[in-house]
Amino acid sequence: KAGVTQTPRYLIKTRGQQVTLSCSPISGHRSVSWYQQTPGQGLQFLFEYFSETQRNKGNFPGRFSGRQFSNSRSEMNVSTLELGDSALYLCASSWGTGGAYSPLHFGNGTRLTVT
Amino acid sequence: DAKTTQPNSMESNEEEPVHLPCNHSTISGTDYIHWYRQLPSQGPEYVIHGLTSNVNNRMASLAIAEDRKSSTLILHRATLRDAAVYYCILRDEGSQGNLIFGKGTKLSVKP
Numbered sequence: 001k002a003g004v005t006q007t008p009r010y011l012i013k014t015r016g017q018q019v020t021l022s023c024s025p026i027s028g029h030r031s032v033s034w035y036q037q038t039p040g041q042g043l044q045f046l047f048e049y050f051s052e053t054q055r056n057k058g059n060f061p062g063r064f065s066g067r068q069f070s071n072s073r074s075e076m077n078v079s080t081l082e083l084g085d086s087a088l089y090l091c092a093s094s095w096g097t098g099g100a101y102s103p104l105h106f107g108n109g110t111r112l113t114v115t
Numbered sequence: 116d117a118k119t120t121q122p123n124s125m126e127s128n129e130e131e132p133v134h135l136p137c138n139h140s141t142i143s144g145t146d147y148i149h150w151y152r153q154l155p156s157q158g159p160e161y162v163i164h165g166l167t168s169n170v171n172n173r174m175a176s177l178a179i180a181e182d183r184k185s186s187t188l189i190l191h192r193a194t195l196r197d198a199a200v201y202y203c204i205l206r207d208e209g210s211q212g213n214l215i216f217g218k219g220t221k222l223s224v225k226p
Binding site: 004033035042043044045048056058090092103104105106107108109 | 149151156157158159160161164202213214215216217218219
């Protein structure tokens, strides 16, 4: 069974540009979550989608947005990039949204560098 | 949200058992205890979870204190591939996909 796939693996952008990251969940998984990981802040929750609806959102500015398609694939977009957006962006999928029965399965992330 | 406390780092020798502690004194009755680990250059990986009873799977064992205010992840025979950051996380039974990660414990395994 294929795992969570994130593309691209690495990305270099310039301040002010925008970027779109892609995530393909494990087949059959309907929930997709996004996380940002930086050395200073660690892993921080961005948002979660379930059946194309945003279910929860973390404490990030509106420049960070996402969406989920009918096949459960998800994209996240960051507009007007800032240097501080340089991070590893991780996507995770799960079958449902319950804490007891739905462990998250993470991809290996997209490393975004903003110059 | 209930928080967890873990040591910043631990060391172990290869092929010896490792006990990774986690304190969660404000845990609520519906919080499940989850453990994830993150190997270098990879995303976090689910290890194990439990509510009240001790749990075993192919990767590890989870020992939960009777009052549920602490738990211990047990790796029965550490290997070099177990060197990672281990995160102890509380998830409410009805929670969404938002895990609150702390700093975790960085485990080093010596040959």
